[in-house]
Amino acid sequence: MKRKVCLYKKLICLLAGVLFLQMMLQVPASAAESELLLTPEEQAYLSEHSQISVAVDASWIPYTYLDPDTGEVEGIVRTILDNVSQTLGLTVQYVPMSTYQEALQCVKDGDADLIAGVIQSDVMAENYNLQLTDPYVTIRYCAVTKTNLENLYTPDADYRIAVCSGSYAVFAFENKTPSNQFIQYPTIEDCIDAVETGDVDAAFVVAYSAEYFLNQPGYSDLVSALIEDIAWQLSFGVGAQYDPVLVSLINKGVSELPQPVVDQATYGNLLNAINESSDLETLIYRHPMETIFVFGILIMLIVLLGGIFLRNHRRSQDKNQKLTQELVVAERANAAKRDFLCRMSHDIRTPMNAILGLTELASRESQNTVVVEAYLGKMKSASQYLISLISDVLDMSQLESGKMVIKKEIVQFREIHDTVDALIRPLAAERQVEYIFDDHEITASYAKIDKMRLQQVIVNLLSNAVRFTPPGGKVECLLSNLECDGKRRRDRLIVRDNGIGISEEFFPKIFLPFEQENAIHDQYPSGTGLGLSIVKMLVEAMDGTISFNSQKGMGTEFVIELESECAQAGETVPEADGGGKAASFAGKRLLLCEDQPINAEIAVELLNRMQLQVEHVTNGELALKQFLNRPEYYYNAILMDIQLPVMNGLTAAEAIRALKRSDGRTIPIIALTANVLEEDIAECAAAGMNDCVSKPIHPSQIYAVLEKYL
Incomplete structure (x- = not known):
């Protein structure tokens, strides 16, 4: 399982540039068409030299390499240099060499005018007798x-x-x-x-x-x-024996390079090189166990079918028919899973690219706080989308395994209205879709329901409706109370739109995992195909029903009916977390055990804002030693990551609980973990931990947990 996870993570990392490339393909016309101002010396050089020769390391994939089909030099540097040479009106003759050292020697010997890639450094210029141009890529x-x-x-x-x-x-x-x-x-x-x-x-x-x-x-x-x-x-390196005017010309060509061209050259050539290397041999090397398993199954089937055929031809035909049906079902399942992985890789790349790209842009605008704050806001939105995507997959797993727990609480429907409105209204405005949320027919304000899951259902349906409704369309959410006898209540939720609708042929598949109507994909953004599956399972887990009606080109309507308990007399709605909690933690000492520096920095900052005194260690063994080196009851609580080097968090917690000193048995130990399934929480409890806080850490969550123990 661990091998598969690593494989998927590698795949995601390798494909991470696709969306960023698509976003950057449009080059501003003003940059591409600007007039280049040249000195008389530069103009004279161009009139005398129509071609330059460039030495390249043909093994430096994806920067410079030989195309296996054409034998031509390709790569990031080729794409950038072609753009520069076109700007200057020069033609380029590429001189491919087997190694980088040979390419340097080629320029030094005068067999080429310049080398394609040299780090901007005085060391390189002096050691190889080069004139370095301005840098063109990092x-x-x-x-x-x-x-x-x-x-x-x-x-x-x-x-x-x-x-x-x-x-x-x-x-x-x-x-x-x-x-x-x-x-x-x-x-x-x-x-x-x-x-x-x-x-x-x-x-x-x-x-x-x-x-x-x-x-x-x-x-x-x-x-x-x-x-x-x-x-x-990275710069171009011109041989010291050549006219320095060539350096000046290349610098001007580089200065005219639009950043989108550089980004396109980088990500496009990386992915082209990777795609050219993908073949059956790669697949077998990456999935050796799966390959052995598939071939083993095929051999077993051949032997089995051969034996059955020899014994009884008729029985063999029956078995073949049955096996064929099973293979069709298996192939459909595998196709759905492959499609799901493709969509997941795309959806995960989207926020990943946004975060990486915005981080780079923010670093360039460090002096402009307004711009940086705007970028940070967008990064936060991308991070939240990535978390919600992962949550969808985890929710699907929990629902299918029957481990999803519905947590009832007293909820005021107005809170649901406000939360959903805050999430959906900006999406509708961006899509230029009219959005209405009407809950005036709710006569009983309070109910005992799972607030988070109900909001998840409503947001999922509304986000789908907004996504598949063209600009100028309309999306409505109608919430009404059908009956309430003081003990039980029945409520109806209607989400309707006048968007593109769903074809009748797709009706049987609408609630199936990983399924999406293919005709939609070309014009409208697609998701993972899990949303409606999760909605149906959540509704049924909350003792409700869901139905729908749709007509192609006219729109879609979903109707949900839920039964729940009425809030009893005297019961109140839990108040939202307020400020002022941090004052109660003043003077408290906390031991934080977290090996990731960024996670630790965030956690320490959050805890310091609560006026907690925080001491930080990076593994379970250090946590145990630190605890032993302090007097009894020195610490008021321990925050312990689970996945730690040297000694993991579970082992460290067990060791602390096993100490003979009295505070080892009583100190609150709170787990920090990305795994929040029931079995993971049970494992933490078995190790002696009092509670769990899920990653990524949310301030309100950690405040609430610490308040229970401090």
Whole structure:
């Protein structure tokens, strides 16, 4: 299972640029059509030189490489340089070399005017006698390893590290971690091969190149991790023996590059290179157990069918027919799952790209607080969408396994109105759709229902209605009370729209998981196909019914009827979490055990705002030692992550509970975990933990839990 999760995460990471590429394809006309101002010397140079020669490392995928079909140089640098040369009116002759070192030597010997990619550094300029142009793209480096290596980047690290010969990494990393042993290899692929064969402990290589090679057969056991503080600028390197006017010309061409062109070149060439490498061999290497299983099943079927045929021809025909039917069902199920994975990868890429892109944009506008705040708001929305997407998948799993718990609470219907309105009205405004929420026919204000799940049902139906209603259309939500006898009540929810409607052929599939009407996809945004399945299961779990009516081109109407308990006399609606709680925590000490620096920073900041004194450790063993080193009852509570290095959170909690000191048995231990299924909560309780807080941490949630124990 862990292997599959890693595989899916790799797939998502490899495809993460698709949406960003689509968003950036439109280049502003003003940038593309601007007139280039040249000096007389530059004009004279262009009149005398119509062509430049460029040495490239043909092994540097996806920056410069040879197309296997045409033999032509392709890649990120080719796309960018073609744009620059077109701006200058030059033609480019590419000189492919086998290694980066050979490409550098080619320019040094005068066999090419310039080299395609050189890190903007005085070291590179001096060592290889180059004139460097202005940078045109930023590259990141990563570490490729088989396992997680401790203290890989510290000055006293002692590992065998592979680096590419002639690259700036040789100088930079030797200076950064001088005690590591750096071994130079001709190409990036050779560096990664050295990790695979065990000749080195790690390879420091360009991140996008590593992403490509780790997608190839034979590297499934390798992992990569970005080197956080490394981001270098890539330039063109002109031989020192050539006229510096060429440098000036290329700088002007680079300055005319629109950022969308650079982004398109980067993500487009990365994905093209990866797609060209996808074949049956890759599939088998990535899924060895599944491949063995499939072939094993096929062999078993052949043997079984052969034996049955020899014994009884008629029985063989019956069995074949039955097996054929089962295979059809299995193929349909597999097709639905494959389709679901494609949609999930797309939907997850969308917010991931938004977050990455907006983070980059915000970093460029650090002095403009208004713009940064706008970007942060958009990043928060993208993060919330990603969480809701993951929640949909978890909800589906819980509902199908019967583990979904309906939690009844006293709810005022006005609260549901306000919450739903806050979520849907901005969506409707963006789509230019008229939106109406009418709950005036609710005569009894309070009911005992699962507020969160009812809101989830309403939001799901309304978001679908808004999505599939064209601009100028109308979406309505009508909530009414049918009856209430003081003990039981029956309410009706109607969600209707005058949108595109649903074809009758799709009616039987409308509540099936992963199903969506294909005709919709070309014109309207698609989701995972889980929304209506979850709605139906939630409604039935709340003892309700759901029906629908739709006509193609006319719209759709969903009708839900729910039965619930009336709120008893004297009962009140729980008040929302208010301010002022933090004052009650003043002077309290809390031990936070969290290994992820960003998560820890967020948690410490939230807890400090509650006036809590926080001490932070990074693994379960340190938490146990820290607890033992303090006097009894020094800490008022412990926040413990579950997935920790050295000693995990569950083991640490059990060890604290087993201590002979009295506060070890009584101190509140609260789990921090992304796994919030019933069995996960039970596992935490069995380890001696008092409560759980789900990740990502929400301030109101952690405040409420701490208030119970402090």
